[in-house]
Amino acid sequence: VTGDHPATAAAIGGQLGLWRAGDPVVRGDDGDPADADPAARVYARTRPDQKLDIVAGLQSQGHVVAMTGDGVNDAPALRRADIGVAMGGGTEVARQAADLVLVDDDLSTVAAAIGEGRRIYDNIRRFLRYALAGGVAEIAVMLLGPLCGLAVPLLPAQILWINLLTHGVPGVALGAEPAEPGSLRRPPRSPQESVLGAGLGRDVLLTGGLIAAVALGAGIAAARWDRPWQSVVYLVLGLAQLGVALAVRAPRPPDGRRGNPGLLVAVAASALLQVGGVLLGPLRSLLGTAPVGPRELLACAAVAALPGLVLWLVRLGGPGHCSGRDQRPGARVQRP
Structure with a gap:
């Protein structure tokens, strides 16, 4: 979930194994991403309030949501998520809004904690x-x-x-x-x-x-x-x-x-x-x-x-x- 260009979001999603050629990329400037295809895994051009709506939409479906972020615009979604995860090198606002701060900025720590x-x-x-x-x-x-x-x-x-x-x-x-x-x-x-x-x-x-x-x-x-x-x-x-x-x-x-x-x-x-x-x-x-x-x-x-x-x-x-x-x-x- 990013505010960047859809091509950038798709490239990063592909590297992470979340997106393949032909998969949808939901654009926040085309409407409310919370109402998009439930199979969507990548969201681009999203505003802070839309990130919040995405988290709330997933929670309404019964999911437990973890949200990661480092910027000021991520703070509302970090606070709304079941588990907000802030990067140690991010903004003070994000760290204060999160439940967990990754001091080493290594997302593999989250996987180890889940395990x-x-x-x-x-x-x-x-x-x-x-x-x-x-x-x-x-x-x-x-x-x-x-x-x-x-x-x-x-x-x-x-x-x-x-x-x-x-x-x-x-x-x-x-x-x-x-x-x-x-x-x-x-x-x-x-x-x-x-x-x-x-x-x-x-x-x-x-x-x-x-x-x-x-x-x-x-x-x-x-x-x-x-x-x-x-x-x-x-x-x-x-x-x-x-x-x-x-x-x-x-x-x-x-x-x-x-x-x-x-x-x-x-x-x-x-x-x-x-x-x-x-x-x-x-x-x-x-x-x-x-x-x-x-x-x-x-x-x-x-x-x-x-x-x-x-x-x-x-x-x-x-x-x-x-x-x-x-x-x-x-x-x-x-x-x-």
Whole structure:
């Protein structure tokens, strides 16, 4: 969007990949550019008030608009845009009107900031899927356990210990997951979309139900075989949530770089403490668990791995990923 000659605007748009021969160049001296072809990507001969109208028009279509500029005539549009970006070498008026000032005048900084924002948002959704699914599973176990013949599925200390181990260090480690490959090439999500939108709420319920099913199934089987079923439920419920943490992590970068080794360390440490709750005498006394033999421990670990394995297979076989990114094929970015 510029006040320069249309030929100049087209040449710069071509260098940026926004314009090709035959594409329209909207001229501000031919009418209101806000009413121009929605497919237009280049605007020339625009006045300051017309730049403001272009930003307002894009916002009325539901777009989130970032406006860059350095001159006095850019100030109204910088202020109206959702994110106004001023150049560090620009006028003081533009810098005061903007939300963000690029001190180095390097627009690639904006792209890096968008990529970091998408990484953070993906990790928030990733943590919500992991943590909320675990909470749903625990509630389901406590409510459905008595109906399945398990009078008190878990003691209060056992629930607190599971929450401490699963939502503690592994939850923090999930926040350090790297950006997913191609995250900047994804279409934009709707500003009205909930953080649990794009199917994340459904996935939380399904994942929580799967964890609860394996925990209750293991407890019922242990009760029938006259084994310490409460300790079995405790083990499977905690280990299954840790398995889900590994299943919802970001895909490995295609260049083979290490993703987030801190998550592996966090899950391993939490799993050892979870198992220690039935192997170590002081922890058994604290949590009210019973000793579990090696074969039973291996069986619990195998059953607990099922939810994470199912999620991993689903992710391999279908589009999208565990952070629930927007896959709308028709969405595209408008750049004023």
